[in-house]
Amino acid sequence: MRPFAPQDFVVRRRRAAAQARAAGLAGILVAPGPDLAYFTGYVPTAILERLTMLVLPADADPVVVVPLLERGDLEASLGSGLEVVAWKDGDDEYATVARMLQPDGRYAVSDGLWALHVLGLQRALPGAGFAAFTDVLPMLRAVKDAEELSRLSAAGMAADAAFIDVLSTRFSGRRERDVADDLAQLLRSHGHQHVDFTLVCAGENGANPHHDAGDRVIEVGDMVVLDFGGLMHGYGSDTSRTVHVGEDVTAEEREVHDVVRAAQQAGFEAVRPGATCQDVDRAARAVITDAGYGERFIHRTGHGIGTTTHEPPYIVEGEERPIEAGMCFSVEPGIYLPGRFGVRIEDIVVAFPPGHPQRALRLNDSPRELLVVA
Incomplete structure (x- = not known):
């Protein structure tokens, strides 16, 4: 079975951005797990409390936010083609993500995103809205190639x-x-x-x-x-x-x-x-x-x-x-x-x-x- 190529993930991200625009969303926020693997091919060694997230705006280039200590593994897995922003322990990771988002935008988030991170983003962007993929973009991964x-x-x-x-x-x-x-x-x-x-x-x-x-x-x-x-x-x-x-x-x-x-x-x-x-x-x-x-x-x-x-x-x-x-x-x-x-x-x-x-x-x-x- 051939591995998915970088272009496969590009196509998926573009399709997702188009679906977000059609739904009136400012973008989607993708957590580690099946969603992140689907859109990037990256599977962290362990899903822990440190924030890792694909920020996929409806009308801008995607960015992966990752803890500094995991940046090497991420870049080795992704290859080229995705911007990576690393944050280090002691930084405010939610402020890092917030700078990439619209202050009053509405975003779809992975169903499996930890409540810890949703609440952190709400504190950083009190004017923004967040909704689960299943509620606003349920067909995001439904049609298979x-x-x-x-x-x-x-x-x-x-x-x-x-x-x-x-x-x-x-x-x-x-x-x-x-x-x-x-x-x-x-x-x-x-x-x-x-x-x-x-x-x-x-x-x-x-x-x-x-x-x-x-x-x-x-x-x-x-x-x-x-x-x-x-x-x-x-x-x-x-x-x-x-x-x-x-x-x-x-x-x-x-x-x-x-x-x-x-x-x-x-x-x-x-x-x-x-x-x-x-x-x-x-x-x-x-x-x-x-x-x-x-x-x-x-x-x-x-x-x-x-x-x-x-x-x-x-x-x-x-x-x-x-x-x-x-x-x-x-x-x-x-x-x-x-x-x-x-x-x-x-x-x-x-x-x-x-x-x-x-x-x-x-x-x-x-x-x-x-x-x-x-």
């Missing part, structure tokens, strides 16, 4: 391979956390550099969508929800499948799984440029509601994915933003029967432009039927 999509596709295929491999391991008689450890190792063996989560939810724990794998021993007769993902080449994977331990699947278990599978297919088929995010949620939810399980689908249908495993767009009722070609997000309906079992099926999906032979493509293609494990 070809290189990003190739990374997401590779991550999805690696997650699929991990699922296929875990099917051959033993489930019954082992703890949830043991299978979760297997999944984590398999994700790494198939190329993931970082594992974000490996949820293994057996029996009644499957009715809790975010149950963390624990000491519950998996038994023959259990439905088991598997939800796992991480980062590969800086981009995320996230997939869910539900399996049954042993051949004795009840009619109800099979029915619920069939309903979720049909709902997931309906959600996928609703993905197209011009449709809204809530259209996808409605399509999946209608299948589950019509089958009589509407109150047991207790979360949104999906979320965006990119340099983080959860990011805009969110596939939920009330989100009327249209889907654009290059948007990448999950479609993951579920049914959860408290005290008994749950079922969830999740794929990452990318929307294609109008006129493309396919309206959308799944980036996960492991089996969706109810599989039996030992």
Whole structure:
């Protein structure tokens, strides 16, 4: 996988500045983490209390503000093309940033910017306004380019391979956390550099969508929800499948799984440029509601994915933003029967432009039927 070139980051910063202007913002302030990596390629060794920030004005050249002791690492990572301003311990770092901002401007800030730094900027610029990316620029990273999509596709295929491999391991008689450890190792063996989560939810724990794998021993007769993902080449994977331990699947278990599978297919088929995010949620939810399980689908249908495993767009009722070609997000309906079992099926999906032979493509293609494990 080729590394992103400096020009890739230039294009992203220019696009972000244009979006800021269109939103009536004076610029954006980018904190360390996924946003800073996306716009510069720089990942600090550690995210500590000292202020590091990309200042990206809507109508001026960008500047990276960094502690003096980290300037060398930053410049080695960035190469040329971005102005760097360093501050040293004892300086007022907020005054340093404030000199680059409009006293009465309104700025979008990374969702993950520490409250310490937001409050410091408010003291330095009491006339300025600050709002979270998700509130004012939610689509800042939502549309992926070809290189990003190739990374997401590779991550999805690696997650699929991990699922296929875990099917051959033993489930019954082992703890949830043991299978979760297997999944984590398999994700790494198939190329993931970082594992974000490996949820293994057996029996009644499957009715809790975010149950963390624990000491519950998996038994023959259990439905088991598997939800796992991480980062590969800086981009995320996230997939869910539900399996049954042993051949004795009840009619109800099979029915619920069939309903979720049909709902997931309906959600996928609703993905197209011009449709809204809530259209996808409605399509999946209608299948589950019509089958009589509407109150047991207790979360949104999906979320965006990119340099983080959860990011805009969110596939939920009330989100009327249209889907654009290059948007990448999950479609993951579920049914959860408290005290008994749950079922969830999740794929990452990318929307294609109008006129493309396919309206959308799944980036996960492991089996969706109810599989039996030992």
